[in-house]
Amino acid sequence: MTTPRPDDHDQRPGERGDLLDPLCPTRRLLDRIGTKWTSMTVKVLAEEAPDELRFAELRRRIPGISQKMLSVTLQSLVRDGLAARRVEPTVPPAVHYRLTELGLSLEEPLSALRVWAEKHMPEIDHSNRLADESRSR
Numbered sequence: 001m002t003t004p005r006p007d008d009h010d011q012r013p014g015e016r017g018d019l020l021d022p023l024c025p026t027r028r029l030l031d032r033i034g035t036k037w038t039s040m041t042v043k044v045l046a047e048e049a050p051d052e053l054r055f056a057e058l059r060r061r062i063p064g065i066s067q068k069m070l071s072v073t074l075q076s077l078v079r080d081g082l083a084a085r086r087v088e089p090t091v092p093p094a095v096h097y098r099l100t101e102l103g104l105s106l107e108e109p110l111s112a113l114r115v116w117a118e119k120h121m122p123e124i125d126h127s128n129r130l131a132d133e134s135r136s137r
Contacts, residue, residue, distance in 0.1 A: 045099045046107040052096035
């Protein structure tokens, strides 16, 4: 099955794209949100919804994220319409972020992925240990 092009409106409801095609909507979305920082940022903002969080508070709530990585992640979320940015004209400017309705709709599938990971990561970790042990023999 092929992925419809942006100008192709003939795709039937429920028809799936080809994940191997660079234009596949799923592949394109994974390119945008497939990082741990993006999913953590969406989770933290979703916990606050519909309220906003300031940049510094977001950084405090996401362990290990650098200021630059958080800035890049938020810029991407805003560009994609998943988050909204509001700047208060103070000195220094106070910058606030919140999820848009589109961004909030992403929380449910990301939550399902977290549930899957919590259930299956022990199996994956076990498989990795077995593979590591067999290599060291």
